[in-house]
Amino acid sequence: MNRPGAISAAVAVLLLAGLYVALRNSTAGLPSGPPQARAYHPSIRGERLVSGPELITATEGDTVTLFVTADRAAALHIHGYEQEIVLEPAGETTLTFTANRAGRYGVDFHGAEHGHIEVAALEVKPL
């Protein structure tokens, strides 16, 4: 490579590396503590989520507990994690699992009338 090319490349590489370190440390806000226990209370009426977050978030290693209430007998299925629970009408059903895989997964409601309805999503951030 010729001289101007080498200088441009060297300056660029230095800047890129410096920026990467600076940004990762300053704004990353990466949770680096011990695994936490997280609880969510989704409530489903009809085939829709009426309360509780649409996005269930966790960090890899956390223990997630869902306290699910529904007004009819159905199943709740978390894709990827392959967790499925049968929901009892007029009651609270509990599901606990370890979020050991990062990624985004659909949380589907399997009612009698329709097949799959995504009522929420689980996002597990990597460590």
Place this chain on the structure above:
Amino acid sequence: MKRAAFPAALLAGLVLLLPGVVQAHSFVEPYTLPVPFWLYLYACAATLVLTFAAIGYFARAPVARRAPRALALHARGRTAALTTRWALGLLRVGAVGCLLLTVVAGLLGTPSPLANISMTLFWIGFLLAFAYLTALIGNVYELVNPWKVIVSAAEACRIDFARPRVAYPVWLGYYPAFIFYVALIWIELFWLPKPATLSLILIAYSLATLAGAWVFGKALWFERGEVFGVFFRLIGTLAPVAHEPRPGTTSWQVRLRLPFAGTLEERPEHLSLVLFVLFMLSSTTYDGVHDTVFWVGLFWKNLLALLQPLWGADMAKAQASLATWYTLYQRAGLLLSPLLYFAVYMLVMAATRAIARTAVPLRELALQFAFSIIPIAFVYNVAHYYTLILMQLPLVPYIASDPFGFGWNLFGIAPDFAGPAPLDMAIIWHTEVALILAGHVASVCLAHVIALRLFPSRRQALISQLPMLLLMMAYTIMGLWVLSLPLALH
């Protein structure tokens, strides 16, 4: 492992184990999580830094007037030539075999998109994996195109496809391929077919291709009407390998060249090909954006608030018509995206023309610079879809062993499938960002090389590139932004 015990249970298990079936834009739901905000910020800053580094380089680098290095290889001697011919023949038969397998499996096999080989073969194998392979090994598709093989077979039966019955109108350009491309992405995003539907679509497309080749002559139709031929030809320009006819003979030779150099060797001859290139980029961007909270919210919050007089205040009452509007909104977005990208590109070219004070006509400028966008379009496609290949790869042995979903176990594989291997999110994020940045640098450099060739002075060339640099930074930052957007529920 006994045959009988195998498949039904396994396939039922596979279907359950795999995340997300049907519905969404793909039959396998990719495993992605939006890129975190800090990485998005970093990538934007890196885009700026790399762009300035490229300007710094081109401000002083020597202008290469000589032809780029290339090395032509061809089979020497009778045996080698025969081997090459046999290998090529085998690949051609294999290509037609894959097409037939896709169609037959779709028609006769299971309707489950995951268990039927046709979906994996077409959407993942052909449209993604083979496209990425093409960027490495060159446009092999041109040599093995199954529809070309079928036409050759028909010619052997004395049906003449060489002579055009109707002269191909110049204005038609690449519009047939472009329209097929839009239809393909439409099917992918909104109407992902069941295996049987895919087969019918492929049969219809095959008939259309044969009809096009018969009416307009095979040479022009395969160049401008056959969408996959155009698609792989554009991607092949990135490869360090070119496959071309050997001068003075009927055989082919392989020419080695610098990566990306193919985009400088040719330029589109018609604006419709520019539109095709831009749709490669805009369709992937639209696929990325159309299920995000941003795009969905734009309709349900902002647009509906503006249109309130049309539907009244009672959302529950207007539910049915609003759902129809939403469908229209989603589909119109895809159709309008290439037009918007084209309009912006032409504006940038007009600005280039003004700022460089050149007499080169606008159309000529647009044609000259169009291929410099291919790297950005390509890397964005890879960043967006490569996780699908990784997701589907562990399933390939099972699908190959039971291609129709009839419960065969041709290869005697033990059904110990443990679900797709977890992909490390941090690796996915960093790969996506690195790919997009690499494509950006390639595109910026290619556009500069084109400018240095086009304009007499270095100063004029560098100044002319300001609008194009802004456009490419906009494409790149837009691509990164889409990757960082939170996804909406389906």
